[in-house]
């Protein structure tokens with residue numbers, strides 16, 4: 001693999017870090033390391049969301065740019081007497097992407113490697129072979145011979161189980177393959193926005209945030225937003241790429257590399273019209289590419305942000321990503337860079353008057 005530049009090194013560290021909902025510490029530490037040089041103050045809410053504050057002007061409008069720290073994974077629920085693990089998916093999983101995948105169980109005594117197992121097809125009836133295996137019939141094999149041995153290795157109910165996959169720059173070096181792009185790319189966008197605003201004069205207070213527990217129902221965004229009380233909120237996350245075989249334009253129109261997605265509607269939010277128009281007008285003016293998308297079957301933290309206190313104008317800006325909620329997903333570096341550029345330019349155009357205009361007119 002080619003030598004990683006500064007940005008790729010951050011992306012590798014963010015995606016290789018492990019953190020299912022409620023277990024975000026490792027990811028929070030990586031994000032903190034990268035965002036701290038550009039923040040005046042770093043705090044967390046009571047659930048562990050990371051909040052990095054950078055004041056452009058004291059008393060200015062508060063702008064929240066939030067990714068989420070957590071990734072979809074599993075939790076150990078039981079160890080059977082033969083040493084196999086039963087587990088609970090944490091976040092949305094599809095049974096077809098799970099079997100025979102390598103996982104890491106993160107225990108108090110260190111990491112244990114496992115593989116998601118099921119019965120081999122050789123012993124199944126012809127009917128059973130045609131059906132996908134249900135998640136409740138899967139187990140994790142760690143190569144232990146008994147419950148006692150698994151316990152000795154440190155495994156306990158409640159331990160997190162994460163997909164194992166190493167960050168990879170593909171042959172086309174713009175294409176990046178990793179676990180947990182959902183939503184470490186959002187964390188990276190929040191870091192980069194603060195970084196690029198470092199020496200910029202603007203009259204706002206910017207918060208780069210890593211929310212916890214998004215994948216179990218947009219939970220950390222509620223508490224982090226409550227603490228910040230922002231005037232404007234952006235959720236930065238992954239979206240659906242519609243450019244693989246078999247997906248029609250009607251199902252998903254976005255293409256990797258064609259700009260960040262402006263989510264006009266999703267199951268959690270009707271995007272704020274004033275904010276959406278400001279964002280797309282800014283992009284049009286500067287020639288920053290973007291694509292519209294709508295995701296009636298999913299939500300983002302923008303939904304939770306919008307419903308905090310007396311309501312916050314919010315928008316989700318997402319990166320078209322292939323194979324989300326599986327072991328490895330793929331996205332295009334240009335989309336990441338254009339999302340950062342767009343949000344930075346929008347923040348430069350925000351001040352009290354513009355925020356009031358967007359909010360109340």
Ligand SMILES: [Zn+2]
Pocket residue numbers: 182215325
């Ligand atoms: Zn997700």
